[in-house]
Amino acid sequence: MAVNHEQELAKLRERIETMGAYLHIERKRPELADLELKSAAPGFWDDQEKAQATMSKASALRDEIAEYDAALSSLEDAEVANELALEEDDGDLDAEVASAIAALDKRADALELASWFDDELDSSDAIVSINPGQGGLEAQDWTDMLFRMYTRYCERKGWKVTVNDLQPGEAIGIDRAVFTVSGHNAYGMLRSEQGVHRLVRISPTDEKKRRQTTFAGVEVLPVVPDDIEVDIDEGDLRVDVYRSTGHGGQGVNTTDSAVRITHLPTGIVVTCQNERSQIQNRATAMGILRSKLYEIEKQKRQDELDELRGPKHEISFGNQIRNYVLYPYQMVKDLRSGIETSNVDAVLDGDIDEFVIGYHRWRVSQGGEALH
Numbered sequence: 001m002a003v004n005h006e007q008e009l010a011k012l013r014e015r016i017e018t019m020g021a022y023l024h025i026e027r028k029r030p031e032l033a034d035l036e037l038k039s040a041a042p043g044f045w046d047d048q049e050k051a052q053a054t055m056s057k058a059s060a061l062r063d064e065i066a067e068y069d070a071a072l073s074s075l076e077d078a079e080v081a082n083e084l085a086l087e088e089d090d091g092d093l094d095a096e097v098a099s100a101i102a103a104l105d106k107r108a109d110a111l112e113l114a115s116w117f118d119d120e121l122d123s124s125d126a127i128v129s130i131n132p133g134q135g136g137l138e139a140q141d142w143t144d145m146l147f148r149m150y151t152r153y154c155e156r157k158g159w160k161v162t163v164n165d166l167q168p169g170e171a172i173g174i175d176r177a178v179f180t181v182s183g184h185n186a187y188g189m190l191r192s193e194q195g196v197h198r199l200v201r202i203s204p205t206d207e208k209k210r211r212q213t214t215f216a217g218v219e220v221l222p223v224v225p226d227d228i229e230v231d232i233d234e235g236d237l238r239v240d241v242y243r244s245t246g247h248g249g250q251g252v253n254t255t256d257s258a259v260r261i262t263h264l265p266t267g268i269v270v271t272c273q274n275e276r277s278q279i280q281n282r283a284t285a286m287g288i289l290r291s292k293l294y295e296i297e298k299q300k301r302q303d304e305l306d307e308l309r310g311p312k313h314e315i316s317f318g319n320q321i322r323n324y325v326l327y328p329y330q331m332v333k334d335l336r337s338g339i340e341t342s343n344v345d346a347v348l349d350g351d352i353d354e355f356v357i358g359y360h361r362w363r364v365s366q367g368g369e370a371l372h
Helices: 006-022 025-039 048-088 091-115 137-157 186-193 278-302 344-348 353-365
Strands: 126-132 160-168 174-182 195-202 211-222 237-242 258-263 268-272 320-325 331-334
Touching (some): 006 025, 006 091, 025 048, 048 091, 126 137, 126 186, 137 160, 137 174, 137 186, 160 268, 160 278, 186 211, 186 353, 258 278, 320 344, 331 344, 331 353
Parallel strands (some): 195 320
Antiparallel strands (some): 126 174, 126 211, 195 211, 237 258, 258 268, 320 331
């Protein structure tokens, strides 16, 4: 016997159309048409960097519009199928409608997630830095564990990870990791990870096997597009070059290809040693510096909590955003959203979507401003 799904479908239509309004889909259609017109113009590829940026923007708009249109099309098919199932009292067709509604729920969830990212840089690539806090050598090991967790998460999302700087620890782990994540909404998604992460476990280096608490800090910045102007005076920079070293201390190459750039007015120091060429390392380091300086300028303009970074906290107890407990019980809990799980192994293997999405749902419920 067929069941009338009219109310469920009406709620889905309202939800999907609301998400379309939040995403400004109708405004983006002419924007996409304009970009496609530009890409077909003679000489478009003369400036390849600018052309590539235009094509990337067009691709993102095209995907977003296509996802919304596909959801609406599936909804209309389900509405028609529901009417036919009722008219013919077709149980098999009714089951197809129920299945379509479940699939549409997931599509609406995806649209809702996309609607949360309304900052001009949310769709940008992200620069992620991980640094050890309190806990000595243990904190360097924890930094290495977090680095693996995020690279595994990016693999799951199909995002590209480019390591910019990876400094080995004194005996175990790493002393610093800086990497760029390339993918749709990478910055918007990953800014959920900004803050202090606390680990509780039995120390692997303590002969007495005592419980140890360690901390690491995660910073997430957007890759600032070239069309956003950030003034950097070459006279304000000190550039040092040195020999690259790999994870564990091995030499990456035998030339002074690693680059350290110090921005003298702010004291910001950026290093990059991933590339073989000194020129490439300098270009990457300058990109990271642009992002950091953009953040400072935005903070000055807004004269309030930095929307990109949040308030600065000591990387220690009382400032953490998330706890990872391996002993005496197993639990990961986000102190902002309240999301928790006992499946610690899965989380450390990169299964953190529940925490990322949970954070953004919490952020939106707080008015969209809070980062911590």
